[in-house]
Structure formats: C-alpha cells, structure tokens
Amino acid sequence: MGRIVVMNHVTLDGVFQGPGRADEDTRGGFTQGGWGQRAATPDDAVGKAMGERMAAGGGLAGWLFGRRTYEDLLASWNAQGGPFKDALNDSHKYVASTTLDEPLPWPNSTLLRGDVVEALRALKARSGGVLGIMGSGVLIGSLMAADLIDEYLLMTHPLVLGTGRRLFAGGAHVSLRLIDSVTSATGVLIATYEPARDRT
Template sequence: MRIVVINHLTLDGVMQGPGRADEDTRDGFELGGWAAERGSDEAVARAWGQRLSAGGGYLLGRRTYEDVLSHWNSRDSPFRDSLNRAPKYVASNSAEPLTWPNSTLLSGDVPAAVAELKQSPGQDLHIMGSGALITSLAPLGLIDEYLLCIHPVVLGRGRKLFGDGFAPTDFELVDAAPTATGVIVANYLPRS
C-alpha cells in the first residue's frame, strides 16, 4: 500500500483552510477559503478526481477526519457514498469514537502503525489536509508521493505543509501542468 498526499498549497507553502473561511481558524487564521476562488477549475477537479476515483482509502488526522465528515457527509454530496464506503484510517490519541463507517483508529505510535499498513496489499491511502500527520510520517520515508495544487496566491501566514523543522527532503518532479486559473498541478516523488 502506498501513501499519497493530495493537498492545495499557496506559493508560500500555506495549506491551512483552503476550502472555506471557517475551515481552520487555529491561531487566529482568518484567510480561509483561498483555494475556493479557483474551485471551479476543471483541471484541478480532474486531477483530484482521477486520483481519488482510482479507489483506495484515506489516512487522516483527527481534525481533518472530523471536518471532512461534518462538511461532506452531512449534506447531499456527490462524494458522500464513496467516502462512506472507503476505508479511513484516523491518526488520533482521542478516545472519542469514530462515527463514520469503515473507520479505524490509529493511536499510540502512529508512524509504526502506518509503516505496518504500508506492508499490506491494497490501493493507495490518500492524505488530505492533516499537516501534523504528514510532518510525522515524511522524515521516516513513509510518504510515497505528493500531488500538490499550487495556487497563485501568497498569504504571508498560516500553517505550512513544509514548515519550520521539516526534515530536509529532495523531490523528483514527475509531472506538472498549469491550469486556466493559474494553479500548478504538480506530482512529486520524495527521493531517498
């Protein structure tokens, strides 16, 4: 099983709150919704759709799991049924139950649990959002691929995908394409 990060980023590396103003207001972040301005970009939707429609499941931090559940599962969403059917692995030390079908809690030594998952046969597990989870897995070589949609905006603040303290990493660019709205859809593999 492979672990693939799929995320929106600004030019300055911010990944916080791309979809909605109220998505992630931690640390007083008031700039949420910055990716939604280009939300109708067909090339971005196609890149995400191709990757996610290939099957597999999700590996999420608790915060992202709860946000996805509350946003996409509580309304008449075209993603609702596929999200409910997909396996979801949730990194969390919270004892609160996971209420979404096909959800498995990963607690304690999450990187060890993910390393064990990677040894299992199966389709890709996709990480969306979940910056703390990514930061805990990347230095251990547990992330196999990054599909990043880099938006032509600089926010100057917010939580970054590759923030301070991230382990130095070299990447190989596999594919990149600009979209009509100026987003760059880039696919990277970390080099060992």
C-alpha cells in the first residue's frame, strides 16, 4: 500500500500561499508572494528531508496535484529548466480537477475524474510508494477529512504574514504526532508528522 505525504512550506501562522514567487498566487489580493525566499536553505536541508521521506516510503510513486498547483508548476518549472523540471516531467502526476480535459499538457499526467477521494483511496491501495502532494490546499483538505494522509512534511519558516491562504483552514481538525525534526541553518523548521491514529 502506498503512503500519501504532504510536503509544503508554511509560515508560523500557517500560510502556504505563494512561497516561491511574488506572482505565484495572488488570490484574495495576496501581495506577499515569494516569502519562502526570505529564509532560503543554502544547506539544502529541505531537499534532503524530501528525499528521505520519499525513500522511507518505498520511493516516489507519483505526485498528487489540484488543478491550480498542476498548472502553476507546469508553467513555472518547464520555463526555468534544471533538475527539478526533469524530475517532475519524468514522474507520474495525478490531477484532481473538474475543469481540465484530457489529454493533459504535461507528460505522465492522469486526470482524476468523479469522486477524487475514492479515486485516490484506490490509487493508494495499489501503489507501492509515496504519493506526494505539494501546494493543493483544497485537495489536502478533502484527503484530510477522509483520513487518507499518512504524513506531513512541513517546512515552517520563521515568518508571520497575517494574511494569506492557510494550509489548515475551514475547521480542519487532525491530531498529529511529531516523528522527526531538524532546523536548517536559516531557521526553517523541517518537521515530519503523522496522524495520531489509534494503533491498537
């Protein structure tokens, strides 16, 4: 069985909107995009942590994206180039959307139709590795409500923005257990949590 792992950058007040670029996500008049660059991690602690989480779960089986994150990553990383572009192009991508049509524009992409939660429950059951999620707050909320997320790798930046879309919003509730943490040289707390499910 696969593992669904959320991998997101957040601020101390839980904002995950637009960490990469000023124009990444301006919904709701958000003007503080690019905040993740204020505490960059030159020691590559984030990349190391992501690699370790994927390896610990049997390797990357694919990425799960909502439409907005899928389109943004497609536009941004294919324009930038570099090793992350090749890794994303070569990996399988599963996209939750009610507005996109096949064929999807990015190689190795599958559109999830119908009941996304049930589609991902089935995908998780037949997968042998990590199904990673970046961005995709609406999708994360749906999977959290269905208790399908196995792990959260959160890179918490030492910033409070006061505005912006929050990762855990809309009355979300889940008890988490810390499994591992490290602080980068720039003060980013890289922590791995798992749901505190009853293990009896």
